[in-house]
Amino acid sequence: MDALVDLQHVNVARGNNMVLHDLSLRIEAGEHVVILGPNGCGKSTLLKTMTCECYPVVRPETQVSIMGRERWDLTELKRRMGVVSAELPGRQTLTTSAFDAVLTGFFSSSTLWPNLTVTDAMRAKAEEILVLVGAEALREKPVGQMSAGQQRRVMIGRALAGTSLDAKAGDVKMLLLDEPSNALDLGAQHDLRELLRGLAQKGTAILLITHHIADILPEMDRVVMMREGRVIADGSKQELLTANRLSELFGREISLSERGGYWNAW
Template sequence: MPSFLELTHVNVARGDNVVLHDVNLTVNTGEHIAILGPNGCGKSTLIKTITCECYPLVAIEGEPETKVSIFGRQRWDLTELKKRLGVVSTELPGRPTLTTTGRDAVLTGFFSSSTLWPNLTVTDAMRERADQVMQQIDAVPLAAKLVGEMSAGQQRRIMIGRALVASSQMLLLDEPSNALDLAAQVELRHLLRKLAQQGTGILLITHHIADILPEIDRILMMKDGRIIADGPKTELLTAARLSDLFRTNVEITERDGFYHAW
């Protein structure tokens, strides 16, 4: 399969400020990667560049050529791309209506919509696939429950199902443990480990060291809009590296494949 992502000499501006600087990155389909960095380092802008919500600056004459390739293609119909990317954020897109059930919310992944609007046609094959995904993510008891009545952890589980239903190649997770209590964080990490072991690719953006799963073996570090390090987890998750990245004294320990920092 083609690489999931290729970024070459990518610079991105938000307003008048350039927030990503000369980003070069290749991610293989099925790879497990964490992108680590402090708030404001450009992690979320990088995700928006991957999902084509932000576009790179055009290279002027004499500068290296800029390239953004996703699944081997540089041009996409954005609706189709959203189905294949599997983005998981802290809220379901568009804030689903109060009548949206867990199963319906998963089905919206086929259409990249906020709810199942009357003009959308759900086929039997889609329903069958949604039921398979609900079972895969251990969310069958949530199928008939209204999204608005779910806990934050349950909603995050449904969002993962929504991201998987149309394509299970890659999951893009942007700060997935935000707003979750300790029990919900543990459940989320167990689910993501299960998916990683089943072959689903994971691109995790976080500033929480504990979010980095044992199955993630490659770490990218970002600071001030640049990728400053790219390498094995064992080499980069050290007290010295993290202290430099977060500009504070950091201690780190490892237990059962998870790293913890304070």
């Protein structure tokens, strides 16, 4: 089976600044991986490279393959790789109900524009997904009237809608999450993590980008550490989630504890 993501010797510039430096990373199907690093280390640029929003500098040694392909129609790729960004939903999405917001995932659109045709199969699938993410009670509520935690559930449902209609709800190739716990209170963070655990246990591959140690799910066995646009470590939680490693990564003395499969740092 082709790797979900295979990046070899990738350099990415944004404006006049080189953000990623000779970065290589391979993620296999079914893996649950966390990309961990301080703010400004290039994590979000790496995510945008995976979704073909950023393109690497052309060099002979550079290779980029996503799900076994080097070229993609971006709309199709967004549906296949469900992306939940750190930003709040856009203006058009804020006036859309939860049910319609999930439906937009089939079209990778911000709202249900008049030219889009929603089929009965799509509607049935959206109902399944609302149940899957625990947002069925929000069905008719506009996204802009929801709490940040409720919005995050709906945006995860929207990302999941990119699956084929023949698949079961949640059966996606990969779910990519960029700082998913931002702007969430402690209760909403807990609910989000339990939701993601359920998706991981149902077979959804999850790639999590974060600087919060507590976001790392018990189901995630692999940690990729980034600093200054480079991968500085790639291994298991047992190997890399140590006080010494984290202190080196974040440039501060850090203490670490584990409880119930989750890690906390201070």
